[in-house]
Amino acid sequence: MTSLTLITAAVVVYGLLNPRGYGRALALAGATPVGAAVIVGAVAVPTFYAVSVGALVGVVLRLLRGSWNGSAHQGTRPIPASQPLVFLIVAAVLVTLAAPLLFDGLNVRTPLGTVEPLAAGVLTRSNIAQLGYLVLSISVVAYLARSRWTGPELVGTATCLATILSFWSWTHLSTGVPFPEGFFDNSPSFAIIQTAPGGLPRPRGIFSEPAGLATSCLVTIAYCSSRLWRVHGLRRLGIFLVGAAAAFLGSISTSTTFLVAGVALVAVAALVNTASFVLRGRGLSQAAVVVLCAAAITSLYVLPYLANVVGQEISNKVESSSYTDRSGADSLSFQLVVETFGLGTGLGSNRASSFLANLLSTVGVIGALLFAIAVLTLVRRGWGIPRVRPVVWALVALLIAKVVSGPDLSDNTGVLWMSLGILAHAVLRTAPPRAHASPRVEGAVRSTPSGRPGAAVPEAHEAARDQ
Secondary structure (H helix, E strand, O other): OOOOHHHHHHHHHHHHHOOOOOHHHHHHHOOOOOOEEEEEOOEEEEHHHHHHHHHHHHHHHHHHHHHHOHHHHOOOOOOOOHHHHHHHHHHHHHHHHHHHHHOOOOEEEOOOOOEEEOOOOOOOHHHHHHHHHHHHHHHHHHHHHHOOOOOOHHHHHHHHHHHHHHHHHHHHHHHOOOOOOOOOOOOOOOOOOOEOOOOOEOOOOOOOOHHHHHHHHHHHHHHHHHHHHHOOOHHHHHHHHHHHHHHHHHHHOOOHHHHHHHHHHHHHHHHHHHHHHHHHOOOOOHHHHHHHHHHHHHHHHHHHHHHHHHHHHHHHHHOOHHHHHHHHHHHHHHHHHHHOOOOOOOOOOOOOOOHHHHHHHHHHHHHHHHHHHHHHHHHHHHOOOHHHHHHHHHHHHHHHHHHHHOOOOOOOOOHHHHHHHHHHHHHHHHOOOOOOOOOOOOOOOOEOOOOOEOOOOHHHHHHHHHO
């Protein structure tokens, strides 16, 4: 047991008793990404994945109900992107089992940072844990896609609550406000880094290192910036304050991840908004013209300063030992892709420093393509649904940050997999319903009680209310 065991159990009970579904429990569990719910052997199970077991049980029960009442579920639409996600599990299992046999003796970088050879017929604790996390992650996607109460606020709860707890931790260090140190970040699986090489303190919030805080803050900023315009009253004020706190914490995190990933996110947002404006072909209001002119004038003074700051930070990072270690891990990982002919070394067998290098070196080219297909499918189809665009931006921010400095396919914050589940749910809600007509009346026009054709389907009404 750990300090979060009872809290995690309470969250699970809350999720089971909550009439609005288990999603809120998943969101609450994702707010403590460096927290361990329980320690099994030498594996500290993160709170999000401990609670995700309930989602797996829910998915299994639904499948069993469907098999027992097969005729009642013939018209159920499949979950969007479910095939590539299921194939990703299959590919990950096959590669993890086959790689040690095919590439016996091949040196890989373990999660502990040491270089060790693959051994034929040997599955490590890391292999088993990462495969289990992948199954739980995709179970979360399936559960949320089918849950009636799934909404964008789940991602907001997870990322905003993590920001609030991190801000509380910062106030404790700055002003002495009471804070339970070591309570929310109690996992022994993480090395706590809160000082620079010279010994200067670096804010990390409730995360294991400043880079984790920077990533979380970037996701919060992306979510709040989009969500701010879709809520009103006190909720808008709350989202603004949390977004401002995230911007403050990110700026003092001294993490290059926040700077580099933030610039990339701004560039993506600018490209998307410009493309949307051009494709729509609409005119600009006078207020919009004034804002754009002011932004253009301001950029003449801000951009040179920003370019100098970014350049200096990148230069300092390149000269640091951290950059040498991270680039060395990525170089080895890309070399493993070549040496395994694109097959990979197995999930949990190698640990790179960035997401792309880690994905390719563990689940191989096929696994990486399956993951990319699933994400792109859901983002493309979900973008046209305005209410889930904050989730899209949170997902984009997270992936950009992971490409910079977040290697794991598993995600202890839950934002990655909850986002995919929310997008899948939104697509299901807005897709045209499947026909349930019997062969005798197939093709007939459905009529309203008054006899007029074109009766609306209840799901269509429900989707329309969400817009």
